[in-house]
Amino acid sequence: MPAKPETIAALAARFAGLSASEFRGDTRVVVLKDSLLAAMQHLKSDGKFDLLVDVTCVDYLNYRDARDRFGLVYLLANTVTNERLTVRSFLNEPDLTVPSMVPLWSGANWLEREVYDMFGILFDGHPDLRRILMPNEFAEFPLRKDYPLQGRGERHNFPVLKRNQA
Amino acid sequence: MSVAEATLEQRPQEQDYLWTLNFGPQHPATHTTLRLVLKLDGERVVDAVPDIGYLHSGFEKIGEHLDYNQYVTVTDRMNYISPLANNVAWHGAVEKLLGIEITPRCKYIRTIIAELARISDHLLSTGAMGLDTGAFTFFLYAFYQRERLYDIFEALCGARFTNSYTRVGGVMHDMTPLVVQKIRAFVKSFPETLDDMEKLVNRNRIFVDRMKGVGLLSKEEATNMSATGPVARASGVTRDLRKDEPYLAYADFDFNICCAKAGDCFARYYVRMAEMRESLRIVAAAIENIPSGPANVGVDERTALPTKQQVYQTIEGTITHFELVMQNRGFTVPNEETYSAIEAPNGELGFYLAGDGSNVAYRARCRPPSFIHFALFPQLIRGHTLSDVVAVLGSLNIIAAELDR
Numbered sequence: 001m002p003a004k005p006e007t008i009a010a011l012a013a014r015f016a017g018l019s020a021s022e023f024r025g026d027t028r029v030v031v032l033k034d035s036l037l038a039a040m041q042h043l044k045s046d047g048k049f050d051l052l053v054d055v056t057c058v059d060y061l062n063y064r065d066a067r068d069r070f071g072l073v074y075l076l077a078n079t080v081t082n083e084r085l086t087v088r089s090f091l092n093e094p095d096l097t098v099p100s101m102v103p104l105w106s107g108a109n110w111l112e113r114e115v116y117d118m119f120g121i122l123f124d125g126h127p128d129l130r131r132i133l134m135p136n137e138f139a140e141f142p143l144r145k146d147y148p149l150q151g152r153g154e155r156h157n158f159p160v161l162k163r164n165q166a
Numbered sequence: 167m168s169v170a171e172a173t174l175e176q177r178p179q180e181q182d183y184l185w186t187l188n189f190g191p192q193h194p195a196t197h198t199t200l201r202l203v204l205k206l207d208g209e210r211v212v213d214a215v216p217d218i219g220y221l222h223s224g225f226e227k228i229g230e231h232l233d234y235n236q237y238v239t240v241t242d243r244m245n246y247i248s249p250l251a252n253n254v255a256w257h258g259a260v261e262k263l264l265g266i267e268i269t270p271r272c273k274y275i276r277t278i279i280a281e282l283a284r285i286s287d288h289l290l291s292t293g294a295m296g297l298d299t300g301a302f303t304f305f306l307y308a309f310y311q312r313e314r315l316y317d318i319f320e321a322l323c324g325a326r327f328t329n330s331y332t333r334v335g336g337v338m339h340d341m342t343p344l345v346v347q348k349i350r351a352f353v354k355s356f357p358e359t360l361d362d363m364e365k366l367v368n369r370n371r372i373f374v375d376r377m378k379g380v381g382l383l384s385k386e387e388a389t390n391m392s393a394t395g396p397v398a399r400a401s402g403v404t405r406d407l408r409k410d411e412p413y414l415a416y417a418d419f420d421f422n423i424c425c426a427k428a429g430d431c432f433a434r435y436y437v438r439m440a441e442m443r444e445s446l447r448i449v450a451a452a453i454e455n456i457p458s459g460p461a462n463v464g465v466d467e468r469t470a471l472p473t474k475q476q477v478y479q480t481i482e483g484t485i486t487h488f489e490l491v492m493q494n495r496g497f498t499v500p501n502e503e504t505y506s507a508i509e510a511p512n513g514e515l516g517f518y519l520a521g522d523g524s525n526v527a528y529r530a531r532c533r534p535p536s537f538i539h540f541a542l543f544p545q546l547i548r549g550h551t552l553s554d555v556v557a558v559l560g561s562l563n564i565i566a567a568e569l570d571r
Contacts, residue, residue, distance in 0.1 A: 001411055023502050024262055050389050051405075053507075054533040058520050063528060064501065073518060075505055075533075079389055079403060082410045086505060107392025110541040118226075133219040133570055142227060149224075149231055 003027040003085040007047050015039050028086040036089050037099040040074070044104050049076035049085060052105035055112055057119045061145035068092055070119060074101070091121065100126040118143035184212060187552070191220045195298055195556040198566030200540070202555070209551045214544045218537075221570040229530030234260045234334050234497060235471070237530065242328040244532065245568040247290050248283035249329050250319070251510045257332040258413065259506035259517035264334065264497055270457040272336050273415040278349065278452045279322070279331065280414070280508065281445040285356075286315045287511030288396075288438040288445075291563035295435055296367055298556040299376045304366045311359050318348045334497065335470030336462025346453060353450045360442060368436075377432035381546035381558040384429060391545075392538045395513025397562060400437045401429035407509035414508075418455075419448045431561040497525045512536060512563055536568040 008020045008027065017032045018039075031039045043049045053075040060066035068090035076085045091098065100123035101108040112123045113132040120141040123129055131138065138154065140147055190201040199220040205213040225244065229237050234257075241256040242249040254276045261268060268276075293308030316326040322345045323331040323338050331338050367373040383393070388401040398405060406423040408416040424440035426433035462470035471490055476483030490497075499521035507516030513535030520529040539562045546558050 023500075024265065024504055026504055028503075051394075052392050053514065054505075054516065054518065054531070056518055056529075056531040056533075058503070058529045063520075063522060073503075073531075075516075075518070079405050082405075084505075086503075105392065106387075106390050107538060107541070110537065111392075114537075131219075133222040135219070142224065149227055 001082045001084060003047075003083045004081075007043075007083065007085070010046065011039065011042065014042060026084070026086055028088060030088045030090070033089050033091060033098060036087075037101075040087065040101060040104055043076060043085065043087070047076075047078070047083075047085070048080065049078050049083070051077040051079050052101065052107050052111070053077050053084075055101070055108055055115055057115045057121060057143075059119060059143065059145045070096070070121065072098060072115070072121065096120060097122040097124050099124050100129075102126055117141070120144070183207070189555065196559065196564075196566075197294060198564070198569075200564065200566045200569065202543075204552070204555065206552060209553075211547050211550055211552060211555065214547050214555075216540055216543055218540065218566075219570055221566045223571065225571040226530055226532065229527055229532075231526060233525045234264075234527065237527070238332060239328065239330045241532075242330055243567055244534065244571060245287070245510070245512060245515075245536070245565045246327065247565055248287035248511045249327070250279040250283040250331055251287070251508065252515065253330060253332040254280045254283075254414075255506075255508045255510060255515045256517055257334060258508055259504065259519050260334055262506040263502065263504045263519045263521050264499060266335050266463060268335060269460055269463055270415070271340075271459050272461050272463075274452050274456045275337055275341055275461060276332065277415045277419075278449055278456075281448045281452075282315055282318065282349070284445045284511040285442050285449075286312055287563075288442050289315075291511075291560065292363070292435055292438050294563075295377075295431070295557070295560035296373065298560045299373055301367050301370065301373055304363060307359055307363050307366070311356060314352055318345060318352060321345045321348055333462070333471055336460075339473065340461040341456075346456075349449065349453050353446060353453065356446060357443070360439070360446075364439060374432065376554070376557055377435060377561070378428075378430055380431045380550055380554045381561060382428075382430050383542065383546060387545070388429070391542050393513070393542060394538070395509065395511070395535055396434055396437045396441065397513065397539050397542070399423065399425045400433035402427045407507060407514060415452065416448075419451050421445075421448050431557050434561040499523055499525065503529075507533065510535060512565070512568075513539065532571060534568045534571060536563070536565050537571075540564050540569055 002025050012018050015035045018029055020029045056073045058071045060071060070091040072089045074087040100112055112126055115121050116129055117131045117134055118141060185206045187204045187206055189204055190196045191199045201217040203215040204211050225240050228240055238253050238256055241252040244252050289308040289312050293305040296304035319329055320326045323329050383401045385402040388398045388403050404423060404425055409423055421444045424437050426437050472483040472486050477487045501523055503520040505516055505518045507514045515535055516533040518531035519527050522528040547555055
């Protein structure tokens, strides 16, 4: 269910530079990076968006007419009124640090770790920001558009441990 | 204060007699490839650190290189216990992005297969819970019925395990009378097995003692930790996308949302057993009321692939097939991003899609319920014994292929 117009209006009144749009029943807002944490705090306490459905990221490197490199996506839901809201925020290199949402929703913990693992976005204030799916030795961020589908030979050069070394 | 909390307080964590146990990645009770590092004080689990990624195969990266019809084969391999539900979720998301409205018959067919997939998933998860806690007969009862569901899926699309049944704008092909007949027979005989299963373990002292009061999750924690599906409903969250955001044909059916208040392993088992009965009600009502008409949206709209008969015998069919299959043609995709989710057996299974005009997704993010539920694990197991690890793991129904993708 799309978010109520009042919810969007209240958010737009408090945060400058916010743009809202709708596409096929999804309400989306784009928040400036600096006001991201405040906006999410507002959505959680006043908008009653108590469920963080997902955190993900899109790399716009090859995207037509894209001005920013990364788009962070937070999908929020209200479990009482079933409103849904997509909050996006754009990031550019070299400053790929955003505030972590773990203090607001504990469910953000692993979701943000995965975004860090795949895109290299740093979450400030995250309690345990480590790689989650890729091995710790892995040096690159595989879901970035400049990383090839077949990899860069990591699979073939992977160190093989002998039984006595393990 | 429970026994578990008392033990934790008496024995501070810095004690050096804590023992570290490596559980997995290859262990019969993890069922799939995942690893837990457990910190033990005698038999009590003081802390658990999940280590995942052993089955990571880059499904989201592959999604940026396969077109909207090809990728359905990859979704089969995410939660391979209920691949049909993943197929429905994927193509539901693609059709939302493309703006395709599927036919009423297709909505019914997808509803039926999604509910059959739910029964098959819950049979495995409850059966495996029984197996892990010593009720082997229970597991065999469940698996016999799963075989019958596989027979239905085989008659439906030729594959038992990796179905890939849906297509953009429709399904692979319409249901045949044989499938309808098999589903009717299943609907008729399955409640008896459910009764047997409940009689076997619901009041079984060993099973109940191992499940009740283990792995407690409160309602607030469940929502705060993003839990959905049976795991959240066993803690008293009433959210079910089938009722809250009725998609496909769910608005036409009369069914209940099954919830429990306890939030322990037994509640999660009980919710799943109850959900199977409700799913069966939906299937029984849907199979008798399938609307007639085509299963796929019209060939003229150039959305669904035409049948082979249309391709070989009509010029429109040949042209549509050519337009859709050639790499530089295909679907009309907007430069937009959408999120669409269904109530999969394990919880909310959604796809966040970014389209860029080509017939390959620019970004195909999957919101995997197993991944989010496994993050709950350390919190649920702290203070319980080593033998409870398998009970909690089973009640969360972690499918490592979906966990790691």
